[in-house]
Amino acid sequence: MTAPHTAIRVSEIFGPTIQGEGMLIGLPTVFVRTGGCDYRCSWCDSLYAVDSRFRHEWEMMSTDALWQKVVALSGGRPVMVSLSGGNPAIQPLGALLDRGHRDGYRFALETQGSVARNWFAELDVLVLSPKPPSSEMATDWAAFDACVEAARGRPQIALKLVVFDDTDYAYARDAAARYPRLPVYLQPGNHTPPRPGDENAPIDMNGVMKRMEWLVEEVTRDRWFDARVLPQLHVLLWGNKRGV
Numbered sequence: 001m002t003a004p005h006t007a008i009r010v011s012e013i014f015g016p017t018i019q020g021e022g023m024l025i026g027l028p029t030v031f032v033r034t035g036g037c038d039y040r041c042s043w044c045d046s047l048y049a050v051d052s053r054f055r056h057e058w059e060m061m062s063t064d065a066l067w068q069k070v071v072a073l074s075g076g077r078p079v080m081v082s083l084s085g086g087n088p089a090i091q092p093l094g095a096l097l098d099r100g101h102r103d104g105y106r107f108a109l110e111t112q113g114s115v116a117r118n119w120f121a122e123l124d125v126l127v128l129s130p131k132p133p134s135s136e137m138a139t140d141w142a143a144f145d146a147c148v149e150a151a152r153g154r155p156q157i158a159l160k161l162v163v164f165d166d167t168d169y170a171y172a173r174d175a176a177a178r179y180p181r182l183p184v185y186l187q188p189g190n191h192t193p194p195r196p197g198d199e200n201a202p203i204d205m206n207g208v209m210k211r212m213e214w215l216v217e218e219v220t221r222d223r224w225f226d227a228r229v230l231p232q233l234h235v236l237l238w239g240n241k242r243g244v
């Protein structure tokens with residue numbers, strides 16, 4: 001029996017696939033998606049890891065059991081492990097980082113920046129993705145600052161911003177200006193499938209491509225020359241499919 005305070009709530013573990021977003025795009029990666037989130041973004045593409053109606057799919061796992069699964073998926077060869085969710089920052093992941101580093105693996109973590117943890121300092125990459133107005137969530141910048149502070153030292157830190165419209169773009173500019181030393185990745189928003197976790201729901205690929213093109217126009221017009229604009233590569237390849 002795993003002690004409750006050390007068990008990790010897991011929605012899914014999958015891979016290796018390629019990282020589809022941001023700084024590590026294209027890199028072979030195993031994903032650990034934790035269950036549960038302190039946000040509920042209007043357009044979250046992973047509601048099956050957020051909405052408690054899906055909790056019957058989530059599993060409480062010990063660090064060892066989780067780690068065995070990652071090792072099995074990667075054939076024991078060190079690979080990048082991406083911790084996503086839900087919000088992985090609300091899970092006890094410090095021991096997992098120790099365990100994996102001993103085996104030569106590297107860890108990236110994706111979070112909205114609402115909860116800071118001391119163990120952020122043990123990550124290799126911290127992707128902070130503050131949520132723009134279209135998400136209908138409000139950013140607590142003090143909490144966000146604490147996340148940046150907690151990760152000073154070892155991890156590379158990047159800002160990843162989802163943009164649906166002008167207001168989101170203005171928010172992204174403001175967020176980037178707050179952290180002038182952090183690299184910025186902009187990704188066009190993709191409208192959420194009507195039913196969470198429905199892998200067959202079609203993607204509005206036209207809309208994604210239009211927003212991508214528009215984002216490139218905005219960035220070049222503003223001479224925002226240190227921002228990078230990237231699509232969600234996995235969405236282009238596989239749409240809403242889970243486990244890829």
Ligand SMILES: C[S@@+](CC[C@H](N)C(=O)[O-])C[C@H]1O[C@@H](n2cnc3c(N)ncnc32)[C@H](O)[C@@H]1O
Pocket residue numbers: 037043044045046084085086087088110111112128129160162187188189190191192232
């Ligand atoms: C599902 S979230 C999980 C990690 C964490 N809760 C967060 O939001 O950063 C992973 C990434 O997907 C992005 N994302 C979620 N829904 C999206 C959508 N509909 N279109 C584009 N990106 C989306 C988030 O902004 C975040 O960068």
Ligand SMILES: Nc1nc2[nH]cc(C(=O)O)c2c(=O)[nH]1
Pocket residue numbers: 017018019020021031046084085110234244
């Ligand atoms: N291939 C792939 N890349 C991703 N990058 C971020 C993802 C996420 O949902 O957190 C994700 C995902 O689910 N799949």
Ligand code: SF4
Pocket residue numbers: 037038039040041044045046047050085086087112
């Ligand atoms: S913070 Fe991330 S996981 Fe949580 S609802 Fe928003 S996009 Fe989804």
Ligand SMILES: [Mg+2]
Pocket residue numbers: 045046
């Ligand atoms: Mg995703």
